[in-house]
Amino acid sequence: MIRTLTLGTLLVSLTLAGQVMAAPAANLDQLLNLVKQGKTAEAKENSAREARFRSEKSNQASILAQAKQDLVTEEKRSVELETQFEKQELETAALQEALNKRLGSLKELFGVLQQAAGDTTGQFETSIISSQFENRGDYLTKLAKKMGTSSELASIEEIERLWFELQREMTESGNVVKFNHSVIDATGQEKESEVIRVGTFNLVADGKYLKYDSDTGKIAELIRQPSARFVETAEAMTNAAPGQLVEFGLDPSRGTLLSALIKEPNVKERVEQGGLVGFIIIGVGIISMLIALERIITLSLTRAKVRAQTKSTTASLSNPLGRVLSVYQNNPKLDPDTLELKLAEAIIKEKPRLERFIPLLKIIAVAAPLLGLLGTVIGMIVTFQSITLFGTGDPKLMAGGISQALITTVLGLLVALPTLFFHSISNSIAKNVLHILEEQSAGVIAERMEQEKDNDVRAA
Numbered sequence: 416m417i418r419t420l421t422l423g424t425l426l427v428s429l430t431l432a433g434q435v436m437a438a439p440a441a442n443l444d445q446l447l448n449l450v451k452q453g454k455t456a457e458a459k460e461n462s463a464r465e466a467r468f469r470s471e472k473s474n475q476a477s478i479l480a481q482a483k484q485d486l487v488t489e490e491k492r493s494v495e496l497e498t499q500f501e502k503q504e505l506e507t508a509a510l511q512e513a514l515n516k517r518l519g520s521l522k523e524l525f526g527v528l529q530q531a532a533g534d535t536t537g538q539f540e541t542s543i544i545s546s547q548f549e550n551r552g553d554y555l556t557k558l559a560k561k562m563g564t565s566s567e568l569a570s571i572e573e574i575e576r577l578w579f580e581l582q583r584e585m586t587e588s589g590n591v592v593k594f595n596h597s598v599i600d601a602t603g604q605e606k607e608s609e610v611i612r613v614g615t616f617n618l619v620a621d622g623k624y625l626k627y628d629s630d631t632g633k634i635a636e637l638i639r640q641p642s643a644r645f646v647e648t649a650e651a652m653t654n655a656a657p658g659q660l661v662e663f664g665l666d667p668s669r670g671t672l673l674s675a676l677i678k679e680p681n682v683k684e685r686v687e688q689g690g691l692v693g694f695i696i697i698g699v700g701i702i703s704m705l706i707a708l709e710r711i712i713t714l715s716l717t718r719a720k721v722r723a724q725t726k727s728t729t730a731s732l733s734n735p736l737g738r739v740l741s742v743y744q745n746n747p748k749l750d751p752d753t754l755e756l757k758l759a760e761a762i763i764k765e766k767p768r769l770e771r772f773i774p775l776l777k778i779i780a781v782a783a784p785l786l787g788l789l790g791t792v793i794g795m796i797v798t799f800q801s802i803t804l805f806g807t808g809d810p811k812l813m814a815g816g817i818s819q820a821l822i823t824t825v826l827g828l829l830v831a832l833p834t835l836f837f838h839s840i841s842n843s844i845a846k847n848v849l850h851i852l853e854e855q856s857a858g859v860i861a862e863r864m865e866q867e868k869d870n871d872v873r874a875a
Contacts, residue, residue: 528558528569528574528577529558529559531577531581532555532556532558532559532577533555533559535552535555535577535580535581535584536552536555536556536559538584539551539552539555539580539584540552540629541629542584542615543612543615543616543617543618543627543669544584544587544588544612544615545627545629545632546596546610546612546618546627546632546634547587547592547594547596547612548583549632551580554576554580555577555580558573558576558577584615587612587614587615588614588615589614590612590614591611591612591613591614592611592612593609593610593611593612594609594610594612595607595608595609595610596608596610596634597633597634598610598620598625598634598635598636599633599634599635599636600635600636601636601637601638608620608621610625610634611652611653613652613663613665615669616665616666616667616669617663617665617666617673618634619649619652619653620634620636620653621653622646622649622650622653622654623636623637623640623646623649624636624637624640624641624645624646624649624673625637626670637673637677639677640677641664641673641676641677641679642676642679642681644664645664645676648661648662648663648664649663649664651663685822686822686826688818688819688822689790689819689822689823689826690790690793690794690819690823692786692787692789692790692793692819692823693790693819693822693823693826695786696783696786696787696790696823696826696827696830697826697830699779699782699783699786699830700779700783700826700829700830700833700834702779703775703776703779703780703783703830703833703834703837704833704834704837706772706775706776707776707833707834707837707838707840707841708837709772710771710772710773710776710837710841711837711840711841711844714769714841714844714845714848715844717734717735717769717848718844718847718848718851720733720734720736720737721734721735721736721848721851721852722851724736724737724740725851725855730743730744735765735768735769735848735852736851736852736855738761738764738765739758739761739762739765739852739855739856740855740859742754742757742758742760742761743758743859743863749863750867751860751863751864751867754859754860754863755856755860758856758859758860759856761856762849762852762853762856765849765852766849769845769848769849770842770845773838773841773842773845776834776837776838776841777835777838779830779831779834780831780834780835780838781831783827783828783830783831783834784827784828784831785827786823786827787823787824787825787826787827787828787831788824788827789823790819790820790822790823790824790826790827791820791821791823791824792820793819793820793823794816794817794818794819794820794821794823795816795820796816797816797819798816798817798820799816800816801816
């Protein structure tokens with residue numbers, strides 16, 4: 416059974432002369448021979464290695480001796496270099512002390528120059544004067560870096576240049592000058608324009624405010640201009656003759672106030688903040704203004720015709736008083752009581768025409784504040800919803816609801832107050848006309864009663 420298993424194909428890996436060889440063994444005898452051959456080859460290889468090591472042993476000893484000699488040499492050199500370093504360090508300290516004594520107060524001066532150059536560089540980079548005098552901050556940057564990173568001192572020419580730049584900044588801050596420069600308009604197009612620089616505060620061109628970008632050195636027109644009253648001063652500055660005094664909207668904060676004015680919403684944006692309720696209030700207000708104007712104009716013309724009728728003896732059907740008096744003239748034989756009823760009926764017929772739409776004005780005057788209150792409630796609901804979703808960390812999230820709440824209230828009051836005023840005027844004119852009709856009617860009745868009384872006396 417064992418013989419049968421060992422007759423299978425066997426693959427033995429033998430290491431012979433540093434190489435891996437594979438040989439098949441058909442039986443145990445052949446396997447034993449292969450093992451013996453491997454041992455013989457390993458023994459020969461080991462003998463060759465020992466011989467090679469003995470031959471190189473002398474070379475290793477010489478290399479070790481040379482390394483020890485180099486170590487002694489480098490240690491000696493290290494000691495010499497340390498001695499030389501200490502000597503030079505003492506000489507450097509002595510020279511530095513001598514330099515400090517010679518500099519004296521100049522050392523403080525150079526420190527102040529370095530600080531002034533560094534501070535002025537930042538100021539020049541953001542100053543609009545740099546739009547006219549470009550790249551003037553490069554010199555100061557180099558001067559500050561030179562005095563800060565090296566022991567090199569500033570020359571007299573460099574000190575005078577710093578003095579000149581500071582003096583020019585102070586002088587130009589009080590001048591209003593014109594210069595040509597490329598300007599980027601609101602559409603993104605770049606064109607050459609005459610720019611007016613007002614000190615260190617504002618830039619103006621073509622009647623519009625400009626801004627200076629210190630990073631790119633470009634001058635651009637503000638995408639959105641401030642209110643009209645400031646733009647008018649910019650136009651006056653553009654069109655002013657040399658030496659002419661004009662009013663100008665100056666920004667003493669050098670851009671901060673102007674940025675705030677630009678963000679201020681105009682009338683259209685404020686109305687839009689009111690939302691749907693705001694537009695409804697405005698619509699109601701427009702209707703009330705149209706009705707009020709129609710009533711005031713119509714009633715004023717009617718009153719003028721009525722007053723003219725009081726001075727005429729002929730009744731005209733083009734005015735209420737003429738139509739009332741025509742009843743008297745058309746019924747000359749009626750008794751006073753019947754005539755009084757006829758005149759009262761005529762006056763009642765004229766009253767709806769005179770008081771037309773006046774009650775509607777009163778309703779609008781009452782309803783407008785209620786609509787404003789409705790918008791206020793809706794705005795507060797929006798605000799509380801924003802607080803519920805996002806918290807109170809960012810006030811801008813609540814600004815929309817608060818704006819709607821306040822704007823609708825304002826719109827409601829702005830509609831109600833004039834409407835109430837116009838209602839009062841219209842109502843007073845209508846009552847004045849009715850009073851004239853009643854007065855004239857009473858006079859006509861009194862005249863008829865006197866006529867009948869005279870007739871009775873004559874008949875008696």
